[in-house]
Amino acid sequence: MAKKMLEVKQLTTKYITRQGEDVYSVDHVSLDIEEGKSLGIAGESGCGKSTLALSLMGYYFAPLHYVSGEIIIDGHNITGLDPDVVRKTVLGSEVAYIPQAAMNALNPTRKVGKFIEDVMKAHEIKMSKKEVREMAEERFALLGLPADALDKHSVELSGGMRQRVVIAVSTILNPKVLIADEPSSALDVTSQKMVIKMLKNMMEIGLVKSMIFITHELPLLYNVTDDIMVMYAGQIVERGTAHEMVFDPVHPYSRGLMRSILVPEEGTRDVKLTAIPGTPPNLKHPPQGCRFAERCRYATANCRYQAMPIVEFGEGRTYRCNMSVEDLKEVYAREDNE
Numbered sequence: 001m002a003k004k005m006l007e008v009k010q011l012t013t014k015y016i017t018r019q020g021e022d023v024y025s026v027d028h029v030s031l032d033i034e035e036g037k038s039l040g041i042a043g044e045s046g047c048g049k050s051t052l053a054l055s056l057m058g059y060y061f062a063p064l065h066y067v068s069g070e071i072i073i074d075g076h077n078i079t080g081l082d083p084d085v086v087r088k089t090v091l092g093s094e095v096a097y098i099p100q101a102a103m104n105a106l107n108p109t110r111k112v113g114k115f116i117e118d119v120m121k122a123h124e125i126k127m128s129k130k131e132v133r134e135m136a137e138e139r140f141a142l143l144g145l146p147a148d149a150l151d152k153h154s155v156e157l158s159g160g161m162r163q164r165v166v167i168a169v170s171t172i173l174n175p176k177v178l179i180a181d182e183p184s185s186a187l188d189v190t191s192q193k194m195v196i197k198m199l200k201n202m203m204e205i206g207l208v209k210s211m212i213f214i215t216h217e218l219p220l221l222y223n224v225t226d227d228i229m230v231m232y233a234g235q236i237v238e239r240g241t242a243h244e245m246v247f248d249p250v251h252p253y254s255r256g257l258m259r260s261i262l263v264p265e266e267g268t269r270d271v272k273l274t275a276i277p278g279t280p281p282n283l284k285h286p287p288q289g290c291r292f293a294e295r296c297r298y299a300t301a302n303c304r305y306q307a308m309p310i311v312e313f314g315e316g317r318t319y320r321c322n323m324s325v326e327d328l329k330e331v332y333a334r335e336d337n338e
């Protein structure tokens with residue numbers, strides 16, 4: 001069996017607002033990724049994707065707080081480590097993060113090469129300036145960046161180049177898990193595709209051992225990741241292979257989300273575009289039962305009060321609902337025939 005690069009068990013984290021209220025944005029999330037594999041995370045704005053990304057690094061600072069659960073990277077449990085230890089031994093090398101607004105993440109007053117030097121210093125890596133420069137130039141070349149970009153300020157570079165600089169800086173220590181949060185949404189389509197190709201290439205040549213892609217753009221995930229997980233109101237509602245999730249989603253929310261996808265490769269598919277009516281619940285006061293019940297057309301009174309089971313079926317597939325797969329498929333088939 002392939003080696004697990006990331007294992008997350010029942011991770012719960014919360015924000016504490018200035019008013020002292022708890023916001024449970026990541027609620028009992030479990031997931032794993034094998035070496036060489038990529039996982040996409042999809043879900044509406046505010047469902048907790050970025051908070052999950054931050055939480056997975058095991059590095060918490062107010063207003064985000066760890067509550068419970070475990071994070072294991074390549075067999076090494078990083079839960080509960082001292083933040084200083086996490087900064088020196090986990091961030092960048094075990095798990096690296098490309099933030100959502102990556103191209104604006106660079107301090108404009110510093111030269112690009114300095115960011116790489118900073119990473120080396122933070123990790124107390126003993127390398128001469130010349131060695132660091134050579135390593136940086138090599139990584140830049142891999143990402144299609146000229147070596148002299150290292151001597152420029154980020155403002156002198158185009159948006160696409162800045163994005164690639166952030167990728168170079170984030171991955172310079174060859175992380176075991178790379179999390180790319182909306183890696184390309186601010187770029188034009190050609191640059192988006194290029195960024196994704198580069199990230200995948202880094203995994204193929206073994207510089208990055210596994211990857212998580214977070215995006216709203218589901219068609220993008222379909223072509224990019226091995227598996228897809230759908231998140232709703234801080235919880236995972238379904239996981240499967242990218243193909244299963246696009247063509248055979250089981251959870252009513254995944255189905256709603258996936259139905260708006262157009263997959264050009266499968267042009268013959270009859271796609272019904274349907275927005276899901278309603279809005280997600282307030283995470284300060286999440287409902288007692290199923291969090292999607294308010295918006296679910298199949299919900300019964302029970303769904304509003306009962307905790308939803310996480311059902312495993314098929315290989316590595318899970319969904320969170322109290323209806324059986326058979327019953328769900330039956331209602332879907334009926335609807336498709338209407």
Ligand SMILES: Nc1ncnc2c1ncn2[C@@H]1O[C@H](COP(=O)(O)OP(=O)(O)OP(=O)(O)O)[C@@H](O)[C@H]1O
Nearest residue numbers: 015023025044045046047048049050051052063283
């Ligand atoms: N600093 C904060 N304090 C309190 N609540 C917060 C804070 N930051 C985010 N939240 C809440 O946590 C929830 C999850 O936010 P998060 O940014 O993780 O969502 P997201 O899925 O990444 O959204 P998007 O797709 O817009 O990037 C939201 O309901 C948000 O209001």
Ligand SMILES: [Mg+2]
Nearest residue numbers: 049050051100
């Ligand atoms: Mg986000």
